[in-house]
Amino acid sequence: MTIRNQPLIMTQTVLQSRGINKYFKDPVRVQVLKNIGFSVNQGEFVSVTGKSGCGKSTLLYILSTMDTDYEGDLLIDGDLMRGKSEGQLARIRNEKIGFVFQFHYLLNEFTVLKNVMLPGLKLQKYPEAEVEHRAMERLKTLGIAELAAKKANQLSGGEKQRVAIARALINDPIIIMGDEPTGNLDKKNSDIVFDIFKQLCEEFKQTLLIVTHDQSFAGNTNRIIEMEDGQIIHE
């Protein structure tokens, strides 16, 4: 499988945040993120850890462009996100970011294969047959090709999460973001998911940014960003 022709310069910055502040305004104004500044380079496997409520998920949603209500600058692939329209941001999410959530969030109306294909069909970079072929490739890589024809709600939790990872990979994103991707899985499935991430990082030089409070998960990544009270305290 060829996921992406990797650029030779390994230090290329994929994602950069500069002085990001975020406030919750309801019911009272509370600052949840304080001056967050860091960057993620091509090929890095980064985990963001911290206690519940430290703002790590909030940060992830800002980095993923879904939350636009913040101060500071966010650059994805060297491109400033400020001032982009909702449609442009959707396009960036579609093309450049792959998501894996705590819950699988597959669409029960569709088969596994179709679920994986959807973002690819939306991107329209390849014709439908090609998108299908690529989806099958990714399912094979993750060892779940035999589930392709099943409906999403017929799968087990671990299988669903692997389908979600395949979906995240369909458009060759420059970064995969995960919000507690193993948070809802047992030890065995957690390990499987972690191994997949590790494999993606090592074999395909896939950049990953995973938010987790699982210390053993974080401990095995290249780089750990630790947060507390909305600030990065240790890197």
Added chain:
Amino acid sequence: MNYKLIVDIARSLLLARWRQSLVAAIGVTFSITMFIALLGFMNGLNDLLDGLILNRTPHVRLFNEIKPNPKQPVDQSADFKNSHNFIRSVKSSGVRVEISNSAAIMQALKTDPRVLGLAPKITAPVLYNSGTIDITGAVSGIDVIAESNLFFFSDYVTTGEPLDLKNISNSIVLGKGVAEKLLVDIGDVVQVTTSKGDRLPLKVVGFFESGIRDFDKVQSFASMATTQKLLRQSNSYVTDIQIKLKNLDQAPVVAKEYAQLFQTDAEDIQTANSQFETGSFVRTLISYVVGITLLIVAGFGIYNILNMMIYEKMDTIAILKATGFSGGDVRKIFLGIALTIGFLGGLLGLVFGFLLSLLIDQIPFNTAALPTIKTYPVNYNPVFYIIGIVFALITTYLAGFFPARKASAVDPVIIIRGK
């Protein structure tokens, strides 16, 4: 824009809740069915009632009104030119009711491109004599063929053969009411006396039933030649020229023009029968109001079902947005669902509406007043069907618009974090 994908997703969501979708579609179907049937029936009735009078009324009628001469001698005197003249006891002058130079006028009318056709007519007040009684009435001298073509004369001859009027000399078609009073049958002879005292025996060849009873109690028809003979007039004698236009709305203008041109009185159909227009308009208005009300109710059904679907599918919407579908895409998906319900429901409604119309068309409807009508009248004007489907689409679009907007505004972060 990838419409194939949008349609695909919309269809999957629609099929996932096919029961609710079906209920919503049935709501639209029911409304459109009733709308079509109601409009068809109402307009059928309109056509029937209008036809009772309007079909038999010329669009423009040329005649000479009996009235005082507008140019009294005193007005023409130079001495009183600047005075206001009061004249008492002015009498209508003995103007000729005959249209002078009628042959030339008819020739001219036939070349007018606005004119569909014309039929000359002679009206003659008469007395029908039967034994010792005299019944007042009127005989119209008509050109049977022109009268049938333009004013459906033969439709209203319920007994006998209308063409006999032309083929048998000295024949008459009696109004049903007249015939009942005179106790005559076909083949009998009635004596007719004109206002000048001339008497002529005429053979009864048919009965005429217009649907307006008072009319049938006085009116009878004879051919032009017979009437001219009855009145002892030459064969150029014509008192009315009835004109049917290609476009009824032109009648007032044309009437004014002809009055000027031919130096006769001219009356247009709008002036003669203004109340019928009003009646038709009100009935049509009622059908539209009822139809639209039904559609609005169906629209609320669609609105509710879409709203429910959006709450159920919050996760789906959130994940679509997270993986790169924009708010616009999501809105299109839900509008697509609404319009599919509207289009399919509406289409089915047209079919059922047509079937219901056919059914109404089969219900017997016999009334002495309307001899040519055997079943309830229905109008199958395709315009109603077009309006029906357009209304269905507009209503469902509006019903889908707000839920779709709500769906497009779903914030994926709130949904995804909410778990």
